[in-house]
Amino acid sequence: MNYRFSKSLDGFSSSAVREILKLTQGKSIISFAGGLPAEEFFPIEAVGEAFQRVIQQGKGALQYGLTEGYKPLRESLCRRMANKNMHVTPDEMLLTTGSQQVIDLLTRVYIDEGDVILVERPTYLAALQVFQAKGAKIYSVDSDNDGMIMEDLAAKIAKYNPKLVYVIPTFSNPAxxxxxxxxRKGLLEICKKAEVLILxxxxxxxxxxxxxxxxxxxxxxxGKxxxxNVLYTSTFSKTVAPAFRTGWVIGDSDVIRQMARFKQxxxxxSSSIDQQTLYHLLEHFDLDAHIALIREHYEERMKLMVGLLEGLKWPGLKWEQPKGGMxxxxxxxENIRAEDLMKQAVQEGVAFVPGSTFFAENPQYNTMRLNYTHTDRENTVLGMQKLAKAMEVYLQNA
Amino acid sequence: MNYRFSKSLDGFSSSAVREILKLTQGKSIISFAGGLPAEEFFPIEAVGEAFQRVIQQGKGALQYGLTEGYKPLRESLCRRMANKNMHVTPDEMLLTTGSQQVIDLLTRVYIDEGDVILVERPTYLAALQVFQAKGAKIYSVDSDNDGMIMEDLAAKIAKYNPKLVYVIPTFSNPAxxxxxxxxRKGLLEICKKAEVLILxxxxxxxxxxxxxxxxxxxxxxxGKxxxxNVLYTSTFSKTVAPAFRTGWVIGDSDVIRQMARFKQxxxxxSSSIDQQTLYHLLEHFDLDAHIALIREHYEERMKLMVGLLEGLKWPGLKWEQPKGGMxxxxxxxENIRAEDLMKQAVQEGVAFVPGSTFFAENPQYNTMRLNYTHTDRENTVLGMQKLAKAMEVYLQNA
Structure with missing residues (x-):
């Protein structure tokens, strides 16, 4: 059988993280690569209790649900959003299989082949993959530690007439x-004027x-x-647990409705068992106290890694201490190619993601992304030693 | 804000079932419309126990999983498939958010705008929507009670050079x-020769x-x-419960791998909590005995509805007694338009799906689909009385 695949496969780059996982298969590796939360803080007992409440609701809990998602969870999330000054009704919200699906659905309803999307430099690689698979033209806007540079954003909007700007303004991935x-205000104003949608x-x-x-x-x-011209998406993956694959998007009800049609x-x-479980979790478990707990642990892990980075004393090494995120x-x-360093690192038993994979264009090859949330103290220390060793060997062979 | 939606929205017909649900909102309606299993037979206690086993596995159960799906469930499904003479390895299987996602993913990796897909006449409307949204050209092959008519299939393959044939050979929806x-053998042979993929x-x-x-x-x-040139998909939605949204597809590992890339x-x-729950359910619950139970109840309901149809005595009424399915x-x-009858039926308090929505082309307006699995004896009797009343009023007004 000669399979005649779609041409959309051509635009589809393989995930670097996936390639790394292949390299690590069967080996004992300390991974700073994934964007994984720490398992030890998952509120598993509360999840178990919440599920029991779902079962107690009776058999109807296992029937087909609404494409838009379990309404009590949407209502509950509306209240959480309101606490962050985002005021929406359940009709202005869609529950999805993680926020990854929001990126995919929006691309399907809003982007045609050849349309332009602007992104940060660097940005989330799995968003780039979705945009590429749809055949969009992606340009990156020059960015510094305060976000996109407004002059470059305005210039690129004027030049390319983009349909969409994709941003992660708070604790961005990977930077x-x-x-x-x-x-933030500048982005909103410039895009509003040019009628460009922001995700x-x-x-x-x-x-x-x-x-x-x-x-x-x-x-x-x-405002409302x-x-x-703003769609906002978030997820339970980092605050509760990823296995639920439950995310949401809020925005204009017409855009939400179109996304729901494609989702249908x-x-x-998406799994309504998981949505119902999360609803009961929000009702009976102090999620904010739980978030305070993981913030504390993640900050401690971040500081440990920053301290170890300081100890490396590689000439020309630069980073910013994160104010949050993972x-x-x-x-x-400048002379180091992180992709090559990576191969040596895997030999030593440590992994990270080479930064080049996070660029829409003109990748910076001397960058890397380190995750500090998933690895405990002992292994973080050990992993950074392995990384130092990898660099030593790399420099000897260079 | 002037939203600039993708042109793929143009090809997107609204779901008739969805429109019907709008008509029925807030009303007490007996529905023969949906494809819903009967809630009263959902094995909710076994589901609760299976979930407890997931929780007992520890916190790792809540971490990110593989795109391909929870491996023990894939292994378990391989054994179930082998019992039906379908021999595959876990690498030849992908777990999805219901079998609906299989239709969507295959369309994304295999179909380009303008490609031809052949379908049965009539066929599953939500498959037609996926194909239409991708801009495929869809032609229906003449079909009778034994399936597609082979001469017409061969002629249309020769004429249109399709990439894909989509079929539901066993207890088809809607027919x-x-x-x-x-x-079945004819379909396989003709498509193999012409290198046409079968879903x-x-x-x-x-x-x-x-x-x-x-x-x-x-x-x-x-064979293997x-x-x-055959991909096979099924789901737990009708045998266990729809809320899990867990389906699977088996086929050549290269095709499966491409679908997994798009799924990523x-x-x-998809929800790995649900996949793990289903794994433990398969290990500790007699699913086959459960299926035997629902078969028995569904057959009883089918016979009841067939008997009530016989009692209607509408001239020109035709149906085949189903050998299975829903x-x-x-x-x-011939002079009756089911869409118009439907409006009257909703007034009377009963719903069905007008058959015209299930045709890729040249719809037969004098057809309808009745679901017999979801409604109990009393309401089935009452619903068929309401349907008879609706027809009476319809004929008076015609």
Missing amino acids: GRVWSLER EDDPYGEIQFDGNASYPTVFSLA AEGS SADLH FIWVELP | GRVWSLER EDDPYGEIQFDGNASYPTVFSLA AEGS SADLH FIWVELP
Whole structure:
């Protein structure tokens, strides 16, 4: 059989993380590569109790549900969103299979082949893959530690007439950045004027180390959902657990409705057992106290890794201490190719993601992303020693 | 904000079932419309126990999983498939968010705009929606109670050079048909020769009323997965419960791998909590005994509805008694438009799906689909009375 695959496979780059996992198969590897939360803090007992409550609801709990998602969970999430100054109704929300599906659904309803999408530099690689598979033209906007540079954003909007700007303004993946309030407002204003849609991806916003700092979402700055040019998405993957695969998107009800139509034909609806479990969890478990707990542990792990990075004393090494989220973005000396260092690192028993994979264009090859949330103290120390060893061997062979 | 949606929205017809649900909102309606299993038989206690076993596995159960799906469940399903003479390895299987996602993923990796897909006449409407949204050209092959008519299939393959043939050979939706063995073999042979891929959709195969009958799947007739031109998909939605949203597809490992790549960017993976729960359910619960139970009840309900149809005495009424599955396909007198009858039926408090929605082309307006699995005896009797009343009023007004 000669399979005649779609041409959309051509635009489809293989995931670097996936290739790395192949390299690590069967080996004992300390991984700073994935974006995994720490398993030891998963609230498994509360999850078990919440599921029991679902079962107690009776057999109807196992029937088909709405494409839009379990309504009590949407109502509950509306209340949580309101606490963050995002005011929406359940009709302005769609529950999805993780926030990854939001990126995919929006691309399906909004992007045609050849349409332009602007992204940060660097940005989330699995968003790039979705955009590429649809045949979009992706340009990156020059960015610094405060977010996209407004002059470059305005220039690229004028030049390319993009349909969409994709951003992770709070504790970005991979750079761990927080956009300044000024840049958030600037993004909103410039895009509103040019009628460009913004997808604000916020999986990490709750993992904030400075309890006093306030980082208002772009969606909240826009005011209301109706007619808004901002769609906001988040997920339970980092705050409760990834296995539920439950995310949500809020925005104008017309856009939400179009996404729901595509979702209906994509999978009818996401697991309503999981949605019901999360509803009961929100009702009976102090999720905010739980988030405070993981913030504390993640900050401790971040500080440990930062300290170990400081100890490395590689000339030309640069990074910013993250204010939240799950990643440290590291710039290596200019002559180092992180992809090559990676191969040596895997030999030594440690993994990370080479930064080049996070660029829409002109990759910076001397960068890498380190995850600090998944690995405990002992293994973080050990892993960083292995990384130092890998660099030593790499430099000897260079 | 002037939203600039993708042109793929143009090809997107609204779901008739969805429109019907709108008509019925807030009303007490007896529905023969949906494809819903009967809630009263959901094995909720076994599900609760299976979930407890997942929780007992420890916190790792809540971490990210593989895109391909929870491996022990794939292994377990391989054993179930082998019992039906379908021999595959876990690498030749992908777990999905219901079998609906299989249709979507295959369309994404295999179909380009303008490609031709052949379908049965009539066929599953949500498959038609997926194909239409991708911009495929869909032609229906003349079909009778034994399946597609081979001469027409061969002629249309020669004429249109299709990439894909989509079929539901066992207890089809909506027609409730079972393909003869001869036609199954014919389909396989003709498509193999012309290098046309077959998607065999089998959500209802387990709901078989005659325990002695044997309906080998087209996939099993093809022999092995490697290099095969048959992909086979099924789901737990009709045998355990829909809320899990867990389906699977088996086929050549290269095709499966491409579908997994698209799935990764579509939603990373489906709920692994649900997949783990189903694994423990298969290990500790007699699913086959459960299926025997629901077969018995569904057959009883089918016979009740067939008896009530016989009592209607509408001139020109035609149907075939189903050998399994969830639907009776009814041909009304030629001058009746089921869509108009439907509006009257909703007034009377009963719903069905007008058959015209299940045709890729040249719809037969005098047809309707009745579901017999979801409604109990009392309401089935009452609903059929309401349907008779609706017809009476309809004929008076005609």
